[in-house]
Amino acid sequence: MGKVLGDVLGLAAGVAISPLPIIAVILILATPRGRLNGVLFTVGWLLGLSALGAVMLAVASPAHASGHDHPATWVGVLKLALGVLLVAFGTRQWHRRPRDPSQAQLPKWMGAIDRLSPVKVFGLGTALAALNAKNAPLTIAAGAAIGSAGLPVGQQIASLVVFVVIATLGLLAPLGVYLLGGERAKTTLGNWKDWAAQHNVAVMAVLFLVLGLKLLGDGISVLTS
Incomplete structure (x- = not known):
């Protein structure tokens, strides 16, 4: 289990430091219903990550994601495809940065x-976790890593x-x-939001x-070993 956690911690950190969800929750906290909506957004996020990860585990287990203590070929192909997707997306983002x-x-x-109503805030948190083109590949890769172990x-x-908690x-x-921050919370969160907005891309x-x-x-390691 320790090796698996080592594989997924980097992916979880990648999800955790995504600037847009952080900006979104800070903006939500600044609304009149900030306390309620902030909690609902976070719960929706937790649910979205958990659901997508659980689906991946459910797919991986009966699909023989692991054999003789080695990931199946399709797991290597999936990781390779996700890697290509992320590199292409990252390159595009870099060229589009201001x-x-x-x-x-x-x-x-x-x-x-x-x-937004509380229900829509909850849905937004779920969507940003499970359906976002930036976070979903990382969660799918984490599910594949866990399922193939x-x-x-x-x-x-x-x-x-552990992945979901770190990613949150x-x-x-x-x-x-x-x-917990009292009166200084507004200033602190405002500074975080400004920095994340400027450097998001x-x-x-x-x-x-x-x-x-x-x-x-x-992926290459799985396919060539």
């Missing part, structure tokens, strides 16, 4: 966050729980500051290039 960080613009949907079901579930730290940090580009190359290496 030369002047102060000119960076947030997605238009963020301007409507203060008008030949672990008992209990250890697979425990590994997925990026949201738990601003939520914790909001709930560059951070994501570097992140996906690094993780994409790791998945490429993992």
Whole structure:
């Protein structure tokens, strides 16, 4: 189980430091129903990651993702494909990054966050975790890594729980500051939001290039060993 955790911790960290969900939760916390909606957004995020990871585990187990303590060929192909996807996405993001960080613009949907109902906030958290083109490949790769390790079901579930918790730290940090930070929380969160907004594209580009190359290496290793 230790080797599996080593494989998925980097992927979980990649999900955790995604700037857009962090900006989203900070904006949600600044709304009149910030406490409720912030918790709902985080719960939705947890549910989205857990559901996608669980689906991957359910697919991997009966599909013989592991044999003789070695990942199946299709796991190597999947990691290779995800690696290519992430490298291509990271390269595209890097070329599209603003030369002047102060000119960076947030997605238009963020301007409507203060008008979202609690149900929609919950759905937004779920969607950003499970359906986002940036986070889903990392969660799928983590599920494949866990499912291909030949672990008992209990250890697979425990590994997925560790992945989900680590991948949620990026949201738990601003939520914790909001709930426990008192009067200084608003200033602290505002500074975090401004930095994340300015450097979002560059951070994501570097992140996906690094993780994409790791998945490429993992895929090649599975296919050639």
